[in-house]
Amino acid sequence: MSLAYHEFSIILERRLSIMKHHYVEVAEGYRIHYVREGQGTPVLLLHGWPGFWYDWCKVIPLLSKEADVIVPDFRGFGLSDKPKIEPVRGYGPAVLAKDIIEILDHLGLDEVIVAAHDIGATIAQTLAKTYSSRVKSLVLFNPPYPGIGARRFEPEVQTEFWYQHLHNLDLFEQLFADEPLAAQKYVRYFYEHWSGEKGTMEENELQFILEMYALPGAMLSSIMYYRARAADKTKQASVSSPGSPILHETSVFWGEADPVMKVEWSDRLGEFFEHVTLFLWRRQRKRLKGFSGIY
Numbered sequence: 001m002s003l004a005y006h007e008f009s010i011i012l013e014r015r016l017s018i019m020k021h022h023y024v025e026v027a028e029g030y031r032i033h034y035v036r037e038g039q040g041t042p043v044l045l046l047h048g049w050p051g052f053w054y055d056w057c058k059v060i061p062l063l064s065k066e067a068d069v070i071v072p073d074f075r076g077f078g079l080s081d082k083p084k085i086e087p088v089r090g091y092g093p094a095v096l097a098k099d100i101i102e103i104l105d106h107l108g109l110d111e112v113i114v115a116a117h118d119i120g121a122t123i124a125q126t127l128a129k130t131y132s133s134r135v136k137s138l139v140l141f142n143p144p145y146p147g148i149g150a151r152r153f154e155p156e157v158q159t160e161f162w163y164q165h166l167h168n169l170d171l172f173e174q175l176f177a178d179e180p181l182a183a184q185k186y187v188r189y190f191y192e193h194w195s196g197e198k199g200t201m202e203e204n205e206l207q208f209i210l211e212m213y214a215l216p217g218a219m220l221s222s223i224m225y226y227r228a229r230a231a232d233k234t235k236q237a238s239v240s241s242p243g244s245p246i247l248h249e250t251s252v253f254w255g256e257a258d259p260v261m262k263v264e265w266s267d268r269l270g271e272f273f274e275h276v277t278l279f280l281w282r283r284q285r286k287r288l289k290g291f292s293g294i295y
Helices: 005-016 093-107 119-130 146-153 155-166 171-177 180-194 203-213 218-224 224-236 263-272
Strands: 019-023 031-037 042-047 068-072 114-118 135-141 246-255 275-281 287-294
Touching: 005 263, 019 093, 031 093, 042 093, 042 119, 068 093, 093 119, 093 224, 114 119, 119 135, 119 246, 146 155, 171 180, 171 218, 180 203, 180 218, 203 218, 218 224, 246 263, 263 275
Parallel strands: 042 068, 042 114, 114 135, 135 246, 246 275
Antiparallel strands: 019 031, 031 068, 275 287
């Protein structure tokens, strides 16, 4: 059951007080929220969908002991502004990457290590290609990348990719835009279905995420990225050669339990990343195992 707004405001304030929260106004006039903790080598953590900076809530305290950790909310997510603009113009990877660069400029950071998953991994690759000198290295988790190609459209995987098609239908607004309880049920489904290790998330942690997505406009703004990306994904499906691969040192951690980004899709990483090491997370062994070394 959704909390009353004033109750959620109290919970939000308590959770936010645990870490240092900041905002930067980007060139378009929108405010982008980010968490910053620690000192040392700058490390940028990028979230996925359905998430926000809180994706990394358990990583930040550990990593900040040795690094300067910056964790933004992409526009349309979390505590960042949610502009009502045409998706391609306002929510594509190039736009979100530019927002990130403006955060780095604001903080006076020339170069960062970028760790990311899901849509964050796509933005990380955009940063590496478009702003190469600003990225020191990449750490990607089960990343979407062009080498997946047309396999994402094969009939047998649509039982997992159906949500991306729904996000591009007007029906989505009718189901979720003004229905906070429905939005919470929708988001809960993915956290429970996509978790490789069931039961690892505490209910109060999940409830905080659900309440964030129940806020006015939050559910709808979070899918604008998918609408901006729809045409690009079709183009990527026809990619036969990588062109210029990403040259940065890249570590890819791929969990075999991921029902969406299938582990066998890691087979073309070496074509799209010049210096990549792949690590597989095997459920049976419950530890990381290096796989194939450097391609």
